[in-house]
Amino acid sequence: MSKYIITSALPYAEGVPHLGNFVGSILPADVFYKYIDMKGEDAIFICGSDQHGTPIEIQAIKKGITPKELAESVHEKIKEAMARFECTFTYYGKTDSEKNKETVYWLFDKLYKNGFIVEVTDIQPYCNTDKLFLADTFIEGTCPFCGYEKARGDQCENCGHLLNPTDLIKPHCRICGGTDISFKETKNLAIDLKKLQPEIKDFIDDRKGNNWSITAINKPLSYLEQGLKPRDITRNIDWGFDVPMEGFKDKKFYVWFDAVIGYIGITREWDEGKWEQYWKSKDTKLIEFMGKDNIEFHTMMWPGILIGSMDNLVLPYTIKAYEYLTARGLKFSKSNGIGMNVENSLGVMDPDYLRFALIYRLPETSDADFSIDLLLEVVDKIMNDKIGNFVNRVLTIAKSNSEHIGRIEMSKDYGSKIKSIIEKYKSDFESISLREALHDLIDLAEEGNSLISGSEPWKMKKDLSDTEVKNRFSEVMGNLIYTVYAIGVLSYPFTPKASGDILDYFGISGKPKLGLLDAGINLDYSKEVKPIFKKATKEQIEKLKMFSD
CATH class of the missing domain: 3.40.50.620 (HUPs)
Known part of the structure; x- marks a missing residue:
């Protein structure tokens, strides 16, 4: 295992x-x-x-x-x-x-x-105002690759390129803000990536098919083509672990x-x-x-x-x-x-709403913008309208008509659709396509909403004395209740509180397991039905405006 x-x-x-x-x-x-x-x-x-x-x-x-x-x-x-x-x-x-x-x-x-630690001589920035060597993140300047004006001496936060302090354009000291900087020789210890390059390349070639992000494959391959160089593991800084080696005890390990x-x-x-x-x-x-x-x-x-x-x-x-x-x-x-x-x-929203909205906008393959308007749209139109309202309607109808609902199970045709969505959910998780798995969860609710709109069980309530209608009502409610139950189980990774709230109606507590999807279902019809999700309030919207332009 x-x-x-x-x-x-x-x-x-x-x-x-x-x-x-x-x-x-x-x-x-x-x-x-x-x-x-x-x-x-x-x-x-x-x-x-x-x-x-x-x-x-x-x-x-x-x-x-x-x-x-x-x-x-x-x-x-x-x-x-x-x-x-x-x-x-x-x-x-x-x-x-x-x-x-x-x-x-x-x-x-x-x-x-x-034999993978080597001594190297670096050219390190020295602030003539503060009279000290500057660690790579103590110096800031313009990135030579993308023009970002607040790039650090080790890496550009904007484009992700690894940098050396000497690469920066118009560098300045982050302590005093001054530009009176010299570059002086100093000795450091480095891990010899050049010596390890063949093994690192083999590692990437061997593992890159295991659901790696495309960027995680392309970036290192680009560096490998250029040829790896020793990378410093020590610095002239005061905060960090001491280097336990003679000649370097005035330095610390690089963060x-x-x-x-x-x-x-x-x-x-x-x-x-x-x-x-x-x-x-x-x-x-x-x-x-x-x-x-x-x-x-x-x-x-x-x-x-x-x-x-x-x-x-x-x-x-x-x-x-x-x-x-x-x-x-x-x-x-x-x-x-x-x-x-x-x-x-x-301080604005409960974690379930934020977790759901962020995974919905998960930047898996490209940068993604996250706006307040998008957050409100996800909360109101997807979480509340598509999922929350569906769960609430089904549980409310079930509660008031429990005596007409038999064994909770899905019909063959409808069950095939739901099981197909569940299998896709599992497959998407196995490939670590989390945003797709969230959409599978939404698809479950949409399938349920389609059934409830097409069958209109509230109308069937009027003729439950008719055996054929009663059997159809029980079948529809069985399909709908199972869908709510499946949403309760499968929403756990994204919205753990909502998952617990839904499964509580079925007498299930604690962290759910996938095996529950194949277990018998018992709905507690006596429980008061409460909203699983709600639309954003005026107060929440006002708080969100604090973070807008």
């Missing part, structure tokens, strides 16, 4: 993630994990806060606190927000933990002894290095006795979700670490990278204050 490790790119503890971060990594990972759990698979969902790096240093300096204080404070806020969003991590940890530090040192030692290793470190933090059962099992499938700006780290550097350790660690099976969710035509950005974050959005 397969095991699954499901991971999401770790949210950076500089600030609470915005909705673009959330929909590009944690939310689809959570939706997929919930489906895998419904299947009854042996799976763990591992995530945590990425707590090191210079952006945290910069924010801490501005706030007059230590980087650790900031990282811990934001970590707790992220944990709370994710819990409110009903994310069901097996464990949500952090990278600045003793267990992750131990894991980083262990893998560094493995890589060094195996990307301990962040990707954090997947293992956080698993060890969860259960030291079980982590190897997942990370060293040939039966394990490692499924990783991320935004497209994380592709390079997860398709080249991270596999390079795992391969270079020579310790039979599991390599990624599927890399699902999403495009950007944009707001007002721009990418959501914590630093630029664009778009709603996960905290303030929960």
Whole structure:
């Protein structure tokens, strides 16, 4: 039996993630994990806060606190927000933990002894005003590839290109804002990706058919064609893990290095006795979700670490990278204050509505704009009108006519249609086409709405003394009630609260399993029927306007 490790790119503890971060990594990972759990698979969902790096240093300096204080404070806020969003991590940890530090040192030692750590001489920016070397994210300038004016020295947030500080046009120091910058030589340690290139290419060629995003395939292949180079794993910074090697003890490990290793470190933090059962099992499938700006780290550097350790660690099976969710035509950005974050959005709407709308707009193959108008349309016309109203109408009719409803089961023709939709739902989940799976759920409601409109069971109520009409009424209601039941089961990955509310009418509590679809159905006709979804209120609309132009 397969095991699954499901991971999401770790949210950076500089600030609470915005909705673009959330929909590009944690939310689809959570939706997929919930489906895998419904299947009854042996799976763990591992995530945590990425707590090191210079952006945290910069924010801490501005706030007059230590980087650790900031990282811990934001970590707790992220944990709370994710819990409110009903994310069901097996464990949500952090990278600045003793267990992750131990894991980083262990893998560094493995890589060094195996000959994959090399010493390099870098040209690193030095701020003549602040009298210090600038880590890559302490320097900012214009991207030479796309012209974005706030690109960092390690990567352009806008186009995703990996950069070196010397690539930037018109660079300036992010601490003092000055442009009096020199470039000086300094020694660092690097992972020798050039030496690992053949194995990394084999890894990509072997795995890219396993539902990888097209971008996750094309980007690394492009870099491989150019030829990989050693990638620094140390920097002249103050916040991070010390480098345990003579000649480099004044440096720290680069944040990307301990962040990707954090997947293992956080698993060890969860259960030291079980982590190897997942990370060293040939039966394990490692499924990783991320935004497209994380592709390079997860398709080249991270596999390079795992391969270079020579310790039979599991390599990624599927890399699902999403495009950007944009707001007002721009990418959501914590630093630029664009778009709603996960905290303030929960102050406007319940998580089910946001989860549904975000997956409905999931940027699987191209950037997708997420507007307030779109959110309201999804909430009012799809969640409320198509799904909520259908569930409410069926349960209300069933409650007032329970004595005329026999065994709850589907007729052959109608059942064939519903089972076909359910099979497509499963198939779409297996291929990690989450937006399509959500549309399958909507299709179930539409099929039910079509039946209820065509059969008009409220009219049949008048002639239930007629045996033929009574049998037809019972058959129609059996079809409709099963459809409501199936929506209750299959909505769990997307809208866990609504799923629980629906299944409560059938006497089912806790996390549902797919096997329930083949079980006998018992509807509790005595329960009061309440709305599953509602339209957005005037108060909610007014709150949403705070985030519009």
